[in-house]
Amino acid sequence: MDVIIIGAGVIGASIARALSKYQMDILVIEKDNDVGDGASCANSAILHSGYDPEPGSLKARLNVLGNQMFDEISRDLDVQMRRIGSITVASTDEEIEALGPLQKRAEQNQVPLQLLNREELLKLEPFLHPSVRFGLYAPTAGILNPFELTVASMENAMDNGVKLHLREEVIAIKRLQEGFLVTTNQGTYETKIVVNCAGVHSDAIHNMVHTPEFTIKPRRGEYYVIDNLFTPYIKHVIFGVPTKAGKGVLVAPTTHDNYLVGPSSDFIEDKEDTATHADILKMVKDRALTIVSTIPFPSMIRQFAGIRAVSSNDDFIIQEASHGFFDVAGIQSPGLASSPAIAKMVEDMIIEKYPTTKKENYNPRRRRVVRLKECSLEERTKLIKENPLYGHIICRCEGVSEAEVIDCIHRHAGATTIKGVKKRTRPGAGRCQGGFCEPHIIEILSRELGRKKTEIEYAKIGSNILQKRPEFREESQGEPHENH
Ligand SMILES: Cc1cc2nc3c(=O)[nH]c(=O)nc-3n(C[C@H](O)[C@H](O)[C@H](O)COP(=O)(O)OP(=O)(O)OC[C@H]3O[C@@H](n4cnc5c(N)ncnc54)[C@H](O)[C@@H]3O)c2cc1C
Missing domain, CATH: 3.30.9.10 (D-Amino Acid Oxidase, subunit A, domain 2)
Known part of the structure; x- marks a missing residue:
């Protein structure tokens, strides 16, 4: 590996996207079962203007710049x-x-x-x-959609060659003569560069290689x-x-x-x-x-x-802590609004120190997302003619079709959990809070991912909703549809 990014929140995903334009092998490691399940999915979702942070601080500089970058970011990523x-x-x-x-x-x-x-x-x-x-x-x-920003950044990074490992927790990092050995609960990787974007845990990741320098509360x-x-x-x-x-x-x-x-x-x-x-x-x-x-x-x-990652100096900590090890820590508010500028800053720091050629086929644009609710009657009619599943409404509160749910599962960094579908396309986010759509979402996830319904998690790892009936024998579990 050239670069390992620890943490797939909005910061890890934005940095992965920024670096994906270079000829580098990049791996993002995330301990949860989806991208953007930490602070990046539980916040005020404000694109702050940047007037409030202490002048001269990283927060002030990157918030103002990040705010200006959002017209282009939201257009390219369809956020x-x-x-x-x-x-x-x-x-x-x-x-x-x-x-x-x-x-x-x-x-x-x-x-x-x-x-x-x-x-x-x-x-x-x-x-x-x-x-x-x-x-x-x-x-x-x-205002912006923070889940979509994170998912879209990671999707576009993966469209441009970045790899993502979910459900994998970094537990140790050892400095080698050249680079690092990163150990997770699933295996080990050698890499030249580590980028620490672990949110509230970024002090622990820093301390795996360095003496403690800052804390995150x-x-x-x-x-x-x-x-x-x-x-x-x-x-x-x-x-x-x-x-x-x-x-x-x-x-x-x-x-x-x-x-x-x-x-x-x-x-x-x-x-x-x-x-x-x-x-x-x-x-x-x-x-x-x-x-x-x-x-x-x-x-x-x-x-x-949501949990803010408050650093001991009350500012963003963005530094090459030691040769090849970058901290992007203490990214509390206005972290979302600053995210494109933070990613650009880290990209510049890495490329200046480790010059790398750009890819010729880098594409900054994400494939357009169909949002049926926002479509005109003519657009809907056309979509349904092309794919009748756009006419099958799965979520009545938010007007989401089965085709949109299937699409969000099969994109890069796609949904694998009920909350993952909710974050991307909104079933479960409306008035009934999933009362109507959740059983359908379980069916679709099970079918599209080829997993048993009992394996489908609600949100975090282990949050499965359906359990086997005690009287069911293991053999009767053969087909996903037999589970209750
Ligand atoms: C209450 C609240 C309100 C906010 N409001 C706004 C706002 O309105 N506007 C704004 O601009 N900003 C706002 N923010 C700030 C913004 O949400 C954050 O700055 C941003 O989401 C931080 O992103 P991140 O990627 O650094 O952290 P996270 O999204 O927390 O991501 C860190 C990731 O690292 C993973 N991780 C941790 N340890 C490991 C490990 N050992 N191995 C593998 N993975 C690991 C975690 O699972 C997590 O997914 C708010 C934050 C909060 C909490």
Whole structure:
């Protein structure tokens, strides 16, 4: 191997894609059973404008640059992104005072930002709380689909020759005279370069080769998801004034016309603990209701939590820690918005030090994804004529057809779990939360992957939904369709 990338979150996937234009053997190793199952799938999904990070920090530089790169990225990878703008609202004297320093930061970071009074704000956003007096409007901010960004980056990297090993955990790394020996729970690999993109575990990966230099502390954020309301509601990302604990609570639409309310911000011990808590969510709710006056909580369809990877220097850590070993660690918010710029930075660092020729046949574009829900009647009719499975609706809430589900299974970095299908094409993400479509998804996964239904996992490794009936004998398990 030339390069081993540890971790298939948005950062590992983006770096894999950036390096896939060179003549290199690249392997991405991911401990989970899908790409983007860590922080990259549980976050606020905001394309931050970049006015808020400390000027001069890596976060500030890469957020601003990353934001600018997103028009091209979302076009090439066919990833949903909308520049809807963000508003940071202030009600109390203290909050209004905090807007001044934020405006100064915006100037230093060279991000357009306008101070608006209540009258001006209400023209943009009539749902603001009556107490809101001023706000900062950032027109370049937006929303994006983080799962799709991760999956699409990895798919395009694989289209260009990158290999991906899922369900494989890196457990040791040894420096050799030339390069490294990477040991996983499945085998060993020699590689010239290691890129550490292990999210909350990137300190542990760094320490496999070096003396401890930084720590990564997990800070959990909990959210509510509100259903698509089909009536006019907020159109911008609405933030409260940020605090030391992060960007604070926001209310925002998603690219699928749901709404997110959150996150909380609590340091925890267990780096994988994504449980949600009624008391914490209650605090989120109370805070959110001070920035937007009516939030339709009765239409809440889900709660979830994501874990931020907070580094000991509170900035991104992007460095060649020692010859051939690159850390891309502590990538907390605005990691999504910065991801293309982080990938470019790491690409430049690697190629400058280890010059490599470019591939002649590199293709930066991902094959177009059919989203039936967004198609006109004419487009639907044409698709159904070509493939009748576009006419077989599997998910009624989100209007997803069997053909779309099959496509997401057979692409590079395709879905193998129920959540994997949900992340890529949305069955299970709507009002019924899988009540109608999940049995169909199990059938399709089982059929398309040639696996027994009892082998189909919901999300994480070992989360199989169906079990054998105790009275069933092993022989009766021959055909996938015999399982219950
Ligand atoms: C609550 C919250 C809100 C956020 N909101 C935003 C936002 O609105 N906008 C924004 O720009 N950013 C936001 N972020 C930040 C953004 O989500 C992250 O910066 C980004 O997802 C980090 O990606 P990553 O690839 O570094 O980490 P991850 O997605 O966590 O990926 C790391 C991967 O490494 C794998 N791994 C770990 N150890 C090993 C091992 N030993 N062997 C193999 N694999 C391993 C893990 O399984 C995981 O898949 C938010 C984050 C959180 C948690």
